[in-house]
Amino acid sequence: MITITDVKIRTVNAENSKLKAVASIIIDDCLAVHDIKIIEGVDGEFIAMPSRKTPSGDFKDIAHPINTATRELMRDTILDAYKRSLTENAEI
Numbered sequence: 001m002i003t004i005t006d007v008k009i010r011t012v013n014a015e016n017s018k019l020k021a022v023a024s025i026i027i028d029d030c031l032a033v034h035d036i037k038i039i040e041g042v043d044g045e046f047i048a049m050p051s052r053k054t055p056s057g058d059f060k061d062i063a064h065p066i067n068t069a070t071r072e073l074m075r076d077t078i079l080d081a082y083k084r085s086l087t088e089n090a091e092i
Helices: 068-091
Strands: 004-011 019-027 031-041 044-048 051-053 059-061
Touching: 004 068, 019 068, 031 068, 044 068
Parallel strands: none
Antiparallel strands: 004 019, 019 031, 031 044, 051 059
8 A cells, every 4th residue: 555645735726716726745755746636526526637638639647546545545635635725724
């Protein structure tokens, strides 16, 4: 199992945007993954992994977890950090 050793959150302050923040994580103090989007969906926030647009116009993930346990760990850790950042920014 991996360990997420650092999470950085950059909130997006655009009105009427579903994009709420962008996260960067460090895995096991040796691998960085940037541009993980935090998006407001119908059922709450979710994460979208970094992707690029293909010549056909589709989007393809550049990096992504390959099993459910890792996806859930990443999602929970990133969304918890996002919620903490909102609380910290509200107190300033």
